[in-house]
Amino acid sequence: MKSKKKEICKQVKQIYDWLDAEIKSLNADCCVCGKCCDFDSFGHKLFITSPELYYFYENLKPLKKMPAGVCPYMENGKCTARDFRFTGCRIFFCKADDEKINDLSEQAIRKFKGLCNEYNFPYSYMELSKALNEY
Numbered sequence: 001m002k003s004k005k006k007e008i009c010k011q012v013k014q015i016y017d018w019l020d021a022e023i024k025s026l027n028a029d030c031c032v033c034g035k036c037c038d039f040d041s042f043g044h045k046l047f048i049t050s051p052e053l054y055y056f057y058e059n060l061k062p063l064k065k066m067p068a069g070v071c072p073y074m075e076n077g078k079c080t081a082r083d084f085r086f087t088g089c090r091i092f093f094c095k096a097d098d099e100k101i102n103d104l105s106e107q108a109i110r111k112f113k114g115l116c117n118e119y120n121f122p123y124s125y126m127e128l129s130k131a132l133n134e135y
């Protein structure tokens, strides 16, 4: 089980590396203001997959709860979980082309589903507050 855990984390990291390289080619403009991590005031939601949550947990345990609509990993406008942040965190740019973002997001989700199939890991797709509060 230990090596399976390690392998799943390694694969998630590889997917994030692929994603980060793809995102660079979008040339999206972001000033890293952190406003989109305050979901209620920004008016959007972040959905994450189960292998991502697992990777996040393995690197940052214990997880913080999310009692309000702001990500608990945002402090003073900065992400304190940057290296382990989710696909939705990496991919969202308020000034980017939605179609390109959606396409990349679907590709990432297919990769996470494939990882789950390969390692017989239960796949789920959940909203961040539910994921953090119920893990």
Ligand code: SF4
Residues within 6 Å of the ligand: 036, 037, 046, 071, 072, 073, 074, 075, 078, 079, 080, 081, 082, 085, 086, 089
């Ligand atoms: S993990 Fe970081 S980037 Fe993602 S929502 Fe939380 S603070 Fe924002």
Ligand code: SF4
Residues within 6 Å of the ligand: 029, 030, 031, 032, 033, 034, 035, 036, 037, 092, 093, 094, 095
């Ligand atoms: S995507 Fe937009 S709201 Fe989010 S950190 Fe970048 S500039 Fe700020």
